[in-house]
Amino acid sequence: METVSEMEADFWEQFETFQSVSLELAGFRELEQVAERALELALDLTKSTTAFIALVDETGARQQVYSRSVSPAEKVADDEIERMFEKAKRLTEPVEASSFCGQTLQAGGRAIGVIGVVKQSGYTAVQRRAFSLFANQLAAAIEIARLHQRRQEMVDALINLRAELDRSEEQRLLNEERAVSAARLERAHELAVEALLAVSVHAGLGQNLTDFYRRLTGTVAQLVGAERVLFWQVNDNQTLTPIPGAHGIDAEFLARLGPAPCAPERDDLTSRVVYKDFIYRASRAEADPESTRVLDALGVSTAISVPWRAGDHRLGLVAAYDSVQPEGFSREDTWVLHKAGLAAGLVWQLRQAETDLKKTVERLQKVDSARQLLLKNSSDAADKIRRRFATELHDDALQKLTAAELHLGRVSPNNLKPIDDAQGLLLQAEDALRKLLFEVSPPSLELPGGFEETIRDRLQMLRSLTGIQAEAVLDLPDDIAYELKSMVFRQVAEAVTNVEKHSRATRVDVTVKSLDGGIYGLIEDNGRGFVVAERDHLPGHVGLLSLNERALLAGGWCKISSEPGTGSRVEFWIPTPR
Amino acid sequence: MSEKPIRVLIVEDHQVVAEGLGALLNDQPDMTVVGNVGSVGESIALAAEISPDVVLLDFRLTDGTGADAGAGIRQIRPETKLIFLTREDSDAARFAALESGASAFIHKSRAASEVVDAIRVVAAGGTLITPRTIAALLNKRRSMDAQLDSLTPREKEVLRLMAGGVSSRDIASTLGISYTTVRTHIRSLGSKLGVHSKLQAIVKARELALVE
Numbered sequence: 090m091e092t093v094s095e096m097e098a099d100f101w102e103q104f105e106t107f108q109s110v111s112l113e114l115a116g117f118r119e120l121e122q123v124a125e126r127a128l129e130l131a132l133d134l135t136k137s138t139t140a141f142i143a144l145v146d147e148t149g150a151r152q153q154v155y156s157r158s159v160s161p162a163e164k165v166a167d168d169e170i171e172r173m174f175e176k177a178k179r180l181t182e183p184v185e186a187s188s189f190c191g192q193t194l195q196a197g198g199r200a201i202g203v204i205g206v207v208k209q210s211g212y213t214a215v216q217r218r219a220f221s222l223f224a225n226q227l228a229a230a231i232e233i234a235r236l237h238q239r240r241q242e243m244v245d246a247l248i249n250l251r252a253e254l255d256r257s258e259e260q261r262l263l264n265e266e267r268a269v270s271a272a273r274l275e276r277a278h279e280l281a282v283e284a285l286l287a288v289s290v291h292a293g294l295g296q297n298l299t300d301f302y303r304r305l306t307g308t309v310a311q312l313v314g315a316e317r318v319l320f321w322q323v324n325d326n327q328t329l330t331p332i333p334g335a336h337g338i339d340a341e342f343l344a345r346l347g348p349a350p351c352a353p354e355r356d357d358l359t360s361r362v363v364y365k366d367f368i369y370r371a372s373r374a375e376a377d378p379e380s381t382r383v384l385d386a387l388g389v390s391t392a393i394s395v396p397w398r399a400g401d402h403r404l405g406l407v408a409a410y411d412s413v414q415p416e417g418f419s420r421e422d423t424w425v426l427h428k429a430g431l432a433a434g435l436v437w438q439l440r441q442a443e444t445d446l447k448k449t450v451e452r453l454q455k456v457d458s459a460r461q462l463l464l465k466n467s468s469d470a471a472d473k474i475r476r477r478f479a480t481e482l483h484d485d486a487l488q489k490l491t492a493a494e495l496h497l498g499r500v501s502p503n504n505l506k507p508i509d510d511a512q513g514l515l516l517q518a519e520d521a522l523r524k525l526l527f528e529v530s531p532p533s534l535e536l537p538g539g540f541e542e543t544i545r546d547r548l549q550m551l552r553s554l555t556g557i558q559a560e561a562v563l564d565l566p567d568d569i570a571y572e573l574k575s576m577v578f579r580q581v582a583e584a585v586t587n588v589e590k591h592s593r594a595t596r597v598d599v600t601v602k603s604l605d606g607g608i609y610g611l612i613e614d615n616g617r618g619f620v621v622a623e624r625d626h627l628p629g630h631v632g633l634l635s636l637n638e639r640a641l642l643a644g645g646w647c648k649i650s651s652e653p654g655t656g657s658r659v660e661f662w663i664p665t666p667r
Numbered sequence: 668m669s670e671k672p673i674r675v676l677i678v679e680d681h682q683v684v685a686e687g688l689g690a691l692l693n694d695q696p697d698m699t700v701v702g703n704v705g706s707v708g709e710s711i712a713l714a715a716e717i718s719p720d721v722v723l724l725d726f727r728l729t730d731g732t733g734a735d736a737g738a739g740i741r742q743i744r745p746e747t748k749l750i751f752l753t754r755e756d757s758d759a760a761r762f763a764a765l766e767s768g769a770s771a772f773i774h775k776s777r778a779a780s781e782v783v784d785a786i787r788v789v790a791a792g793g794t795l796i797t798p799r800t801i802a803a804l805l806n807k808r809r810s811m812d813a814q815l816d817s818l819t820p821r822e823k824e825v826l827r828l829m830a831g832g833v834s835s836r837d838i839a840s841t842l843g844i845s846y847t848t849v850r851t852h853i854r855s856l857g858s859k860l861g862v863h864s865k866l867q868a869i870v871k872a873r874e875l876a877l878v879e
Contacts, residue, residue: 498779
């Protein structure tokens with residue numbers, strides 16, 4: 090039989106156990122852990138075969154059921170738990186000597202669930218009492234765990250909320266940044282449009298390329314906020330040189346800038362910008378060694394440069410220096426510069442084409458007026474030749490013939506002497522006619538060796554007519570077209586006639602020879618000379634013009650140089666047609 | 668020979684011709700060459716000094732025309748007979764010679780055969796210029812004067828420039844008038860003078876003594 094002291098001892102032991110178990114239970118934070126550990130302890134402490142915990146929500150509806158058995162065979166079925174649960178709920182007093190022991194779990198004045206154990210041998214009053222205490226401890230532990238769980242949930246919610254907030258903030262910042270960059274892009278677009286507009290306006294307004302360039306660089310400088318804007322152009326010798334006359338670029342600045350090497354295969358900064366569309370942006374504050382060198386060489390604190398091209402044609406680069414903004418040039422600035430460069434490239438090409446066209450037109454006009462002048466001169470010259478021919482015929486040969494006739498008129502059987510006089514005059518008339526004929530058409534020009542001979546004959550005439558000492562150095566081929574020989578002879582004869590008529594020279598040196606696929610002539614005298622610029626007002630100027638035009642029309646050149654007191658020098662070259 | 672030889676002054680700037688003439692005339696028993704000069708100035712001075720009966724004149728001289736020389740000589744000695752011996756046979760030359768008081772006008776190609784006879788005729792007070800020639804020359808002169816009078820000063824300018832080979836556009840810029848105006852003047856010249864080309868213009872301008 091069980092004594093009270095034994096019972097007490099058993100109770101206290103049980104009580105101690107429950108006490109330590111309650112402490113252990115209170116240590117758990119997870120409801121799951123509490124329930125599991127509680128079932129384990131309940132089985133262990135009450136030596137039961139099955140234990141269960143059923144939790145209800147505030148409305149009394151079943152929320153969770155935890156159960157445990159010492160062997161799987163004795164596992165409680167769900168309907169059994171239901172039944173026991175109903176039974177436990179109705180319990181107000183523990184049932185003596187029953188195989189079931191259930192206890193409601195009370196926390197904060199309300200039932201939060203039921204814990205029950207089952208044992209075939211039934212439970213003692215002490216066991217039931219201890220189990221009741223355990224249930225109370227468990228209820229508290231469950232409540233604590235629930236609170237923990239709720240707190241954790243709240244913490245998690247808070248964390249989530251915080252994360253959500255962070256995400257929103259991030260999104261907000263992102264949106265803001267997007268808005269700012271959109272605004273910047275829009276601004277850049279506006280600036281670029283302004284740049285394009287400026288290019289087109291300047292293209293229309295600029296009187297010439299220099300003027301256009303000055304206006305354009307000024308506007309671009311304003312758009313990108315630069316102190317200076319400069320175009321660099323690629324030259325044929327693979328160098329890059331600045332184009333003078335740009336905005337903010339004075340002589341001193343320009344003097345610092347030498348030609349920079351620039352070629353498609355090179356990898357330096359300049360070549361990369363020009364040929365590989367590299368966009369360069371540098372400021373002294375964050376410059377690498379290469380950029381520092383560049384900035385030092387330019388003597389600027391910030392710089393951007395972009396390619397300057399017209400279609401595939403690389404013209405050079407456009408650069409802006411010394412931003413007026415404290416933060417230096419922005420990416421948008423390079424963009425605007427790029428657009429301005431592109432537009433300027435096209436206009437530049439257009440302008441250059443216009444300039445080229447203008448030059449061509451001017452050249453054509455010059456050629457045309459030269460042709461017209463020559464036509465007029467040649468008709469003048471032909472007229473002159475005709476008149477000279479007529480005058481000489483009249484003054485010389487004809488007079489001699491008249492005189493001969495007069496002498497013949499005197500002849501009578503008693504007087505035959507006039508025949509001799511007439512004969513002499515006829516011979517003189519013949520000589521005069523020969524000389525005239527020579528000038529009109531040199532007789533030996535077509536004969537072998539006649540080219541040089543004709544020139545020598547003309548110089549011989551000069552000697553005999555004027556006493557001017559004439560020396561010739563001739564080295565001429567004979568196998569050239571008659572037209573060319575005639576043209577060269579006329580050049581020499583024209584120059585010699587000028588010497589004869591106007592120079593008052595005592596000596597003339599004539600060189601005519603083959604040179605560079607043509608005939609070169611040099612006629613140099615020691616006469617009084619003249620001012621070449623005033624030659625249009627000089628006697629014989631038509632002759633000088635003809636010298637020039639004849640050479641030009643034959644595809645060659647003619648140079649007349651002289652100064653008063655130093656003689657004169659006529660040089661010409663006429664190509665030999667292939 | 669009882670009669671005094673005809674005293675002849677030769678005014679000729681070509682020495683060979685002057686010599687030939689001198690020899691020819693000196694061969695004639697009734698003639699003697701009293702002087703031989705080549706310019707207008709010399710001829711007047713010498714004529715005043717030696718009083719030739721007949722002066723044989725070339726038309727083209729170094730300092731003027733034979734007509735200038737003849738007129739000058741006749742002014743000093745109106746009785747001096749003038750014979751023009753020249754290759755110049757334009758109406759203008761003939762008329763100038765006539766005005767200066769010429770008694771004969773002989774082409775140089777006929778010199779030897781005609782000149783001696785002409786000197787004799789003229790020295791005897793005759794003339795080789797027939798009234799018909801004079802009438803024809805005067806008629807021509809009248810028509811020339813009428814043509815000249817019909818032209819405005821501007822048209823004369825245009826004709827002179829046309830004859831000088833100046834293009835219509837250059838005439839416009841030379842005279843400071845428009846090209847269209849020049850064309851109008853040229854059309855007017857065409858209807859007044861029958862001038863339609865540069866060549867005709869040259870001929871007509873010479874005829875009218877607008878150019879030499």
